[in-house]
Amino acid sequence: MSVWNAVVGQSVVPALQRTVADAAGYLTGGPRGSMTHAWLFTGPPGSGRSVVARAFSAALQCPNEGCGVCSDCADVRARTHPDVASLVTQGLNIRISQVRDLVPRAALRPARGRWQVVVVEDADRLGEDAADALLLSVEEPPERTVWMLCAPTAEDIVPTIRSRCRVVQLRTPPYADVARFLADTQSVDLETAEFAARASQGHVGRARALATDPEVRSRRAEVLRLPFDLADIRQCLDAAANLVEAAKADAEKHCDALDEREVEELRKALGAGTTGRKPRNMEAAVKELEREQKLRRTRVQRDSIDRALVDVLALYRDVMMLQLGVRTELVNEEMRPSIDRLARSGSSAATLRRMEAVVAAREALQANALPLLALESMALALREG
Incomplete structure (x- = not known):
């Protein structure tokens, strides 16, 4: 070892x-x-x-x-x-x-x-x-x-x-290396490991989650339906709202119990409950901790949305590969029939514009744009092509 x-x-x-x-x-x-x-x-x-x-x-x-x-x-x-x-x-x-x-x-x-x-x-x-x-x-x-x-x-x-x-x-690890690492360390079969390595595009942490957590795989599958469900403006707005709500749910899952535990540990560290009186500096300390927790929740939510957009971008990359006739394994190989139909329904120029819309949404979020507005704008641009 x-x-x-x-x-x-x-x-x-x-x-x-x-x-x-x-x-x-x-x-x-x-x-x-x-x-x-x-x-x-x-x-x-x-x-x-x-x-x-x-x-x-x-x-x-x-x-x-x-x-x-x-x-x-x-x-x-x-x-x-x-x-x-x-x-x-x-x-x-x-x-x-x-x-x-x-x-x-x-x-x-x-x-x-x-x-x-x-x-x-x-x-x-x-x-x-x-x-x-x-x-x-x-x-x-x-x-x-x-x-x-x-x-x-x-x-x-x-x-x-x-x-x-x-x-x-450093480089993005080759898919084969990631799959081998998952198979050796996570008690998953090689097929699951190879899927996770490919679907994560070599992101080791993301691949580990995809290989071991059915909920993460289900969430990714929901995200990848987005390009297929933008028939009208209402569906575009709903798709954006669903991405935001899913990210909020991710943040709650990650942060709620942790936030509560941190506040309780802080109160104990400051001596709350030991004398029957509230320590003089407790209110300010708790307020500062809650501010930090709010920032953490915001980051977790934005990171969750960004992961979803990376998955959407990869799907459009697959569409582009088929439209250009490039013989290569798709990131979303398990969705090849659906991706092929999407590729046949439009042009590579339209696909490029859609990819640019996803990139623009990611950049807007990195610049602290409101997530819902950035995603609504993206979804409408994806519909227009």
Whole structure:
């Protein structure tokens, strides 16, 4: 077993393993080699940016360079290692206060491990002020501090930070690698694994959900009916409303119990109920927590809608492939007869316009447009072609 077993379809692993060996040698008096103090892992959604960063973190801490079974590897995997800190935003952006809380941690010497590692997931969500607060620590870290940032592209990070990082470019894993990973780790048959790998377009997390959760597969099937049910304006508006309601349901499923538990834990931490009186700072603390929870719910809802739009875009890509006569496996191969009928009913130019409408909706949502309005506009554009 190795910490790298969790990384799917990435050719950069051998180079990172060599860096781990260089880092171990440096701590015993050797040259630094390829080891550096700041890393930027980039790649499309589902490529496993944070998975690679966490595997790299574990390997750096492990006395056996990533064995996967020692206490250091286990604690990094469980997110409980005292020398590996993570910043995972639940909201739409990483706030400056979150960065300020993290920077002092990066200045500490390792308490147990070999390095003080700080992982910033979704570093592309750093606002200008938050990035400025991070810059000095990334620019001049202590000797045994390592920063690991994760973002879709290097251009998503401000140049002042990007220039101080070594960029590691990840790729979308090949479908075959994802299917093999699912079959080996999720107790699913190969046919289901291959379907999930193809339907997710190589997105490992999405593929895992499709392979193991019938509700996720059912939800995807409902989304893929949308292009076939836009006969009139009423159906377009209903389709948009249904997407929004489904996303709200996803957010409720993900957030309701978590929100309630967090509030209860906060009240206990502040001493509610122990003296019979409400702690003086409780109301403000609960209000701040509820604000964070609202941001998290908004992000979960928008991410749910975006996943649906990615599925719709893939379906129109399949339509385009058939219209152009390209001989290739479809993303939605199980729907080939229906997709073929849709392809025959229109032109490739109309399909391209529809794909552009889906892309425009995704961009509008990323710019914080109201979801219902963005989706209604998209649905009407899909009907017009």
